[in-house]
Amino acid sequence: MTFKKGDYFSEQFIVSSEIHERFIDLFKDKNPLHTDESFAIANKFESRVMHGNILNGFISYFVGECLPSKNIIIHSQDIVYKKPVYLNDRLRLNVTVENIYESVHAVEFKFEFINTGLKLVAKGKFQIGLLV
Numbered sequence: 001m002t003f004k005k006g007d008y009f010s011e012q013f014i015v016s017s018e019i020h021e022r023f024i025d026l027f028k029d030k031n032p033l034h035t036d037e038s039f040a041i042a043n044k045f046e047s048r049v050m051h052g053n054i055l056n057g058f059i060s061y062f063v064g065e066c067l068p069s070k071n072i073i074i075h076s077q078d079i080v081y082k083k084p085v086y087l088n089d090r091l092r093l094n095v096t097v098e099n100i101y102e103s104v105h106a107v108e109f110k111f112e113f114i115n116t117g118l119k120l121v122a123k124g125k126f127q128i129g130l131l132v
Contacts, residue, residue, distance in 0.1 A: 002069045002130070003107045007097040011066050013058045015050050015089045023051055049084040055091075055113055055122050062093055063128060071131040075106060079124035083115070090116045098125065105130040 024030060032039035033049050040048045056079060063074055085091065092114045099108040107130065112123040 003097050003100060005097050005100055009062075009066065009095040011058075011062050011093045011095075013091045013093065015054060015085055015087060015091065017087060019054060019057075020050060020087060023054055023057075027051075027053075045084055047086045050086060050089070052079070052081050052085075052122070055079060055081075055085070058091070058093060058113075059111065059126060062095065063126070067128075069130065072128045073131060075127040075129050077124070077126040079122055081122050083119055083121045085113075085115070085121050089121075091121065105132055 020034075024035065029051060033043065033045070034040075034051055035048060037048055040046075056077065059077060059079075060074070063072065064070075093111060094114065095109050095111045097107060098110045101107070106127055108125060108127045110123070110125050113121045115121050
Protein backbone atom coordinates (compact mmCIF):
# COMPACT_ATOMS: atom_id res chain seq x y z
CA MET A 1 0.00 0.00 0.00
CA THR A 2 1.28 3.47 -0.91
CA PHE A 3 0.07 5.09 2.34
CA LYS A 4 0.64 4.47 6.03
CA LYS A 5 -1.23 5.77 9.05
CA GLY A 6 0.09 9.19 10.11
CA ASP A 7 1.42 10.20 6.67
CA TYR A 8 1.17 13.98 6.38
CA PHE A 9 0.71 16.18 3.31
CA SER A 10 0.28 19.91 2.86
CA GLU A 11 -0.62 22.21 -0.01
CA GLN A 12 -1.31 25.95 -0.37
CA PHE A 13 -4.13 27.62 -2.27
CA ILE A 14 -5.23 31.18 -2.98
CA VAL A 15 -8.90 31.99 -3.50
CA SER A 16 -8.29 34.25 -6.49
CA SER A 17 -10.86 36.39 -8.29
CA GLU A 18 -10.49 34.07 -11.30
CA ILE A 19 -11.49 31.03 -9.21
CA HIS A 20 -14.41 32.97 -7.68
CA GLU A 21 -15.66 34.27 -11.04
CA ARG A 22 -15.37 30.90 -12.78
CA PHE A 23 -17.21 29.19 -9.94
CA ILE A 24 -20.09 31.64 -10.39
CA ASP A 25 -20.00 31.23 -14.18
CA LEU A 26 -20.09 27.43 -13.93
CA PHE A 27 -22.62 26.92 -11.16
CA LYS A 28 -24.71 30.11 -11.40
CA ASP A 29 -24.75 30.61 -7.61
CA LYS A 30 -25.09 34.39 -7.41
CA ASN A 31 -26.30 34.59 -3.83
CA PRO A 32 -25.63 38.17 -2.64
CA LEU A 33 -23.48 36.90 0.25
CA HIS A 34 -20.99 35.80 -2.44
CA THR A 35 -21.46 38.62 -4.95
CA ASP A 36 -22.55 41.83 -3.17
CA GLU A 37 -19.97 43.49 -0.92
CA SER A 38 -22.48 45.78 0.85
CA PHE A 39 -24.89 42.87 1.49
CA ALA A 40 -22.08 40.79 3.05
CA ILE A 41 -20.88 43.67 5.23
CA ALA A 42 -24.46 44.49 6.31
CA ASN A 43 -24.68 40.87 7.47
CA LYS A 44 -21.60 41.18 9.70
CA PHE A 45 -18.96 39.73 7.35
CA GLU A 46 -15.69 41.47 6.44
CA SER A 47 -16.39 41.19 2.72
CA ARG A 48 -18.03 38.87 0.19
CA VAL A 49 -17.83 35.30 1.45
CA MET A 50 -16.41 32.79 -0.99
CA HIS A 51 -18.48 29.71 -1.84
CA GLY A 52 -17.65 26.82 0.49
CA ASN A 53 -17.58 24.41 -2.41
CA ILE A 54 -14.46 26.11 -3.73
CA LEU A 55 -12.70 24.31 -0.86
CA ASN A 56 -14.17 21.03 -2.10
CA GLY A 57 -12.57 21.80 -5.46
CA PHE A 58 -9.22 22.29 -3.74
CA ILE A 59 -9.61 18.86 -2.11
CA SER A 60 -10.42 17.31 -5.49
CA TYR A 61 -7.27 18.89 -6.96
CA PHE A 62 -5.21 17.70 -3.98
CA VAL A 63 -6.44 14.10 -4.28
CA GLY A 64 -6.03 13.96 -8.05
CA GLU A 65 -2.76 15.84 -8.41
CA CYS A 66 -0.82 15.92 -5.12
CA LEU A 67 -1.10 12.46 -3.60
CA PRO A 68 1.68 10.01 -4.51
CA SER A 69 -0.70 7.64 -6.28
CA LYS A 70 -2.84 8.49 -9.32
CA ASN A 71 -4.71 5.16 -9.24
CA ILE A 72 -7.38 6.52 -6.88
CA ILE A 73 -10.98 7.63 -6.68
CA ILE A 74 -12.78 9.65 -4.01
CA HIS A 75 -15.34 7.53 -2.14
CA SER A 76 -16.64 10.17 0.26
CA GLN A 77 -15.97 13.66 1.50
CA ASP A 78 -17.20 15.43 4.64
CA ILE A 79 -16.43 19.08 5.36
CA VAL A 80 -17.39 21.42 8.21
CA TYR A 81 -17.03 25.16 7.58
CA LYS A 82 -15.80 26.94 10.71
CA LYS A 83 -15.02 30.49 9.51
CA PRO A 84 -15.69 32.43 6.31
CA VAL A 85 -13.16 32.51 3.49
CA TYR A 86 -12.67 35.77 1.61
CA LEU A 87 -11.34 36.76 -1.79
CA ASN A 88 -7.53 36.42 -2.02
CA ASP A 89 -7.28 34.43 1.22
CA ARG A 90 -4.25 32.15 1.31
CA LEU A 91 -5.16 28.75 2.66
CA ARG A 92 -3.00 25.87 3.78
CA LEU A 93 -4.54 22.43 3.42
CA ASN A 94 -3.08 20.01 5.99
CA VAL A 95 -3.93 16.34 5.39
CA THR A 96 -3.13 13.27 7.51
CA VAL A 97 -3.80 9.58 6.86
CA GLU A 98 -6.28 8.61 9.56
CA ASN A 99 -7.11 4.97 8.72
CA ILE A 100 -6.19 2.34 6.17
CA TYR A 101 -8.61 -0.38 5.13
CA GLU A 102 -6.42 -2.82 3.21
CA SER A 103 -9.15 -5.43 2.71
CA VAL A 104 -11.19 -2.98 0.60
CA HIS A 105 -8.25 -0.91 -0.72
CA ALA A 106 -9.40 2.32 0.94
CA VAL A 107 -7.64 5.11 2.83
CA GLU A 108 -9.31 7.68 5.10
CA PHE A 109 -7.76 11.12 5.55
CA LYS A 110 -8.54 13.95 7.95
CA PHE A 111 -7.89 17.50 6.78
CA GLU A 112 -8.01 21.12 7.80
CA PHE A 113 -7.84 24.42 5.96
CA ILE A 114 -5.95 27.14 7.85
CA ASN A 115 -5.91 30.77 6.67
CA THR A 116 -2.99 33.19 6.84
CA GLY A 117 -4.15 34.38 10.27
CA LEU A 118 -3.70 30.77 11.44
CA LYS A 119 -7.44 30.39 11.90
CA LEU A 120 -9.17 27.12 11.16
CA VAL A 121 -11.67 27.83 8.37
CA ALA A 122 -12.76 24.26 7.57
CA LYS A 123 -12.04 20.67 8.55
CA GLY A 124 -13.25 17.22 7.72
CA LYS A 125 -12.47 13.82 6.28
CA PHE A 126 -12.35 12.17 2.91
CA GLN A 127 -11.89 8.59 1.85
CA ILE A 128 -10.26 7.37 -1.32
CA GLY A 129 -10.28 3.99 -2.97
CA LEU A 130 -7.14 2.57 -4.51
CA LEU A 131 -7.83 1.21 -7.99
CA VAL A 132 -6.31 -2.23 -8.34
